[in-house]
Amino acid sequence: MFSRLVKNRKAMVVAVCVAVVVALVVAIIGVSAYRSHAAHQARSEFDAAQSVATGAYTSLTDAISGGEQLYADSEGKVADDDSSRADLRAALDEGAALTMPAAQSGTTRELADGAQSLNDSAGVFTAAADKIEGASDKVRAAMTSHSKDLMVAARDTLKAEVDKAIKVLSDTTGKVSDDATRTTAQQAVDEATALIGQADAVSGEAADPFDEMSVKLTEATGQVKAAAQKVSDSHAAWKKAEEAKAAASEPAGDSGWGGADVFGA
Structure with missing residues (x-):
């Protein structure tokens, strides 16, 4: 057991x-x-x-890559x-x-x-x-915003040139040596006026449309100014010609002394 x-x-x-x-x-x-x-x-x-x-x-x-590119592109x-x-x-x-x-x-x-x-x-x-x-x-x-400000400034500059050109056209009606200069100037004024209206309608969040319009406005300013200057030059030529005509129409030998009456007959 x-x-x-x-x-x-x-x-x-x-x-x-x-x-x-x-x-x-x-x-x-x-x-x-x-x-x-x-x-x-x-x-x-x-x-x-x-x-x-x-x-x-x-x-x-x-x-960072995109930001660096934007930083470079945005200078100025x-x-x-x-x-x-x-x-x-x-x-x-x-x-x-x-x-x-x-x-x-x-x-x-x-x-x-x-x-x-x-x-x-x-x-x-x-x-x-x-x-x-x-x-x-x-x-x-x-x-x-900066591009828009520049465009507005360019638009206002063009407006000023258009106003000057309109006055030149008004003052030289029938008083130019070459009427084609007035026709060209009037066309430039009309096109510039239309462009000013287009500029007022530009909008958006990107700078490009404003930049592009600024270029057009600046070009138009130069064109209007040049066209108005040609009208002024044509008016100056007309005025000179008119003065020459007036001088030529004066009696020959008229010295203003009364001729033979001064010395007696």
Whole structure:
């Protein structure tokens, strides 16, 4: 009987040992699986964060490239007291100072920290790109406003020349040596008047339409001025000819002394 008890006790001990071993093996496998899953999850999150950060950084570099081009193109095309280009320059410099975080590898914790850093960087990149775009919009608006001001000035200059030409035409009716100069001047005045009406109708958020109209207005100003000058020159020639006619029509030898009456007959 004692022998049987000893055998049963040994069997129980063996069973317990086996159970403990199995439990340890299962625990080890479980911990290993958990660590493997955690590492895989951390790597996936890091890769996703890196992809987002890379996209944001690419958008930032694109914004910087476009902003630099706009900064160069807008030189001399905004009002002297406008600060939009200075603001754009500051935004571009801030964006250019940002860099992409270095690639990360290592422990699960290091990957998790790296993913957080990338997510933070993506937000910074996006904010910097948005700042550049906002500053660029203000520069474009300033360019449009400046172009409109220049166009209005060109329009007013043309109006002044048209008014002068109209007066010249009014004062020289029938008093030119070449009437074709008046015809040409009148045509220039009519075309300029129509162009002034077109200028008043120009609108939009881009500077180009105002710039294009400014060129036309400036050209028309030169044409009206030149045409009016030809009328004035033709009038001067007519006046000179009329004076010559008047001089020629005076009696020959009339000295104003009364001729023979002065000396007696």
